[in-house]
Amino acid sequence: MRYIEQETVVRRMNGRMIINRLFQGLFLFATLLALLALVILLYRIVTQGAGHLSLDFLSNFASRFPEKAGIKAALVGSIWLMAVVAPTSIILGVGSAIYLEEYAKKGRITTFIQMNISNLAGVPSVVFGLLGLTIFVRALALGNSILAAGFTMSLLILPVIIVAAQEAIRSVPGELRDASYGMGATKWQTIVRIILPAAIPGILTGSILALSRAIGETAPLIVIGVPVIIQFLPAGVMDTFTALPMQIYDWSSRPQAEFQTVAAAGIIVLMAVLLFMNSIAVIIRNKFDKSY
Amino acid sequence: MNTATIKTNINTAQPAAETAQQVEKDSVYSTRQLNLWYGNNHALKNVDLEIGENEVTAIIGPSGCGKSTYLKTLNRMVELVPSVKTSGEIQYRGRNIFDSDYSVEELRTRVGMVFQKPNPFPKSIYDNIAYGPRIHGIKNRKILDEIVEKSLRGAAIWDEVKDRLNENAYGISGGQQQRICIARALAIEPDVILMDEPTSALDPISTLKVEELVQELKEQYSIIIVTHNMQQAARISDKTAFFLNGEVIEYDSTDAIFSNPADKRTEDYISGRFG
């Protein structure tokens, strides 16, 4: 007596294979839908904004008249902002990662810091804005300066940089550490001369991706009161400023349809900056592709 | 019953005989009643060993017997593993290496190490060799040049790499990498060189080169080599210690160990009955 009838199995097999095909198609379709969204988004923005792009757009200040509106103050402001965010967040992030990976003893405190970092990564950016408003803008009286905004953004992207740097440090083979310690090197010498150089590609790639998140963030800037219409360039970190996403937000929320074109042009500039930063990250990743 | 008598023999009579033999030669390391635990795992048990100057001492035994652990204890690298505890003492040139005022960096500056897998730094060959001198404060380029050349010659690899000193050390073969690592250890002119199965990742020809090198190096250095390859121990060492389950079963001249082992377990191991 046989429990399994080969014929029944074969008969059913056809149906099962059709279902398999069907769902494969469905899954692929859904995946392509996501890609389609990206294509439409990019296409729309380029077709809307390309017409307004010009050298004047880059070199003009904001204006009440759409045709005269330019992005100079925002572009320069964003660069200023990055000049504060990049060193602050990278020093804090890499320092924390070194501490957690190389010095901290595995125990409650380390687990706590680690848990805290992953929770911090999930805090909405607008809440970081409230932190910046209370601590940097008011308590430390930095006002709505580049420094206040820069510190706020640094804290916002800090978890991302810490995690990226930790991964980069962890991927340095233990044998290299052993070799260095075996030569009588101290811990700090080993970190500075062996571990960090080997981890730098990963650290840089992660940091650039984190910075490109910071350059596109809007909500914290609004909350700490970064203005939009600015007719001058900042001269120092204590000056007030505006940034690309702030400017785009302002243009997008204006009722006149012409300003939507201006906003789209601003988005193209922002996306170009992001593309530039990401290509640097890719180049670094490829150039330093693991030699060990 | 048999084993029990032998065991007492090892723990008492053997080291005594050893010390007697050692009178004419200085000992570099003398280990007394060394015990080591990884957490609750008792990895080394009452180890007593005297290691002679300008000799090659081989440490053999099946995997997990504690031979690598013992080697790593000699320069305290074993302490990089969390939860390691030790008791007993290891005298290096008359000083207990576990003394609180003996810095591990100082110890490791005197005692070089070569690892199982070639582990050059992802830097140029030159920077690999100059690493040790540099971290210890030697910055003069001319002196560094001299040290690099001398060390590479010492490791018998100068002729192969002298034109590519600025190339990444990962660009050369595994056997060459291992000799670069030996040269790197030589660069600070250590007193002792510890080798942890240095040829286990190498092909036979590279292995032969490293073995020849060990023979040359013993003129100037005391070498302690861990190996799972008994033929290798027989070929290159003067003394051999056989470890089993964290204990030293037998320690004698290599000739004696391989031709006339005193312990049944040593005999079983070297005749390939286990391991």
Place this chain on the structure above:
Amino acid sequence: MRTSVQDMIAQSKGKKNKKFIEKLIPVILFLIASVSVLTTIGIVMTLIIETITFFTRVPITDFLLGTTWLPFSNKEAQFGIWPLIVGTLKVTAIAILVAVPIGLSAAIYLSEYATDNVRRVIKPVLEVLAGVPTIVYGFFALTFVTPVLQSLFPEIKIFNAISPGIVVGIMIIPMIASLSEDAMSSVPKSIRDGALAMGSTKFEVAMKITVPAALSGIIASVVLGISRAIGETMIVSLAAGSTPKFDGDFAGSIQTMTAYIVQVSKGDAGYGTTIYYSIYAVGFTLFLFTMAMNILAGYMSKRFREEY
């Protein structure tokens, strides 16, 4: 020359410095590492203190139980949080309806069906999608998705919950797809091979083996997606409007918690006014919502990791 290098080492200066540095560095690094903890403390303290101030002016029961949010009213301002929560949940619900089917389909496709080449194309595209700033998505929602929806369903207003909901969904697709795919890919190949060897189709393997085995990881990804949707600010600020409503209307203007914070920050609600403090109370509520989601997601993914 035998001892010369060792001699030079012995003579080299800086031994004392070295010891000092070795002691100092861990202290400095510990201080740096504590910045992240201080940030959390700062956020929690800031929110709590300013929220307490808010509650000295507006009774906590009004805030928690009230169903009218009328902060700018000249006659009698009302601060019942529920309209903002309802607005947030409307957008989140639509976002999840969009993102979960698409994100999970993409994850299953990538982990079970796609060849390496296909994966190499799709994954970077998803990364790009994840890297698009939210302000850009907001612009897209307002100037493209809303008009398209309006041409299909004329009853939809210019500000509504549906358009930003869809776009928030698009925004979190990459997150759900990549985290779920990670969970599915870490189901051991041997289990999958076992099922395939018995004659299962790939679809059966996905549904009966991979998805059940990776379920807690998949749930974690969805929960994180919800958390992101709740905290999303710019898309809703641009496209959802600023009408806090306690009802089931999706077609007209609403307001979310995040959008309210932005609305107040943009305007000139002077420092020290009740409205100023209200953004902290709303922010605190928002923080609690996302924190609960993050802790839940962390718990789910930890459970998942323990299984393998």
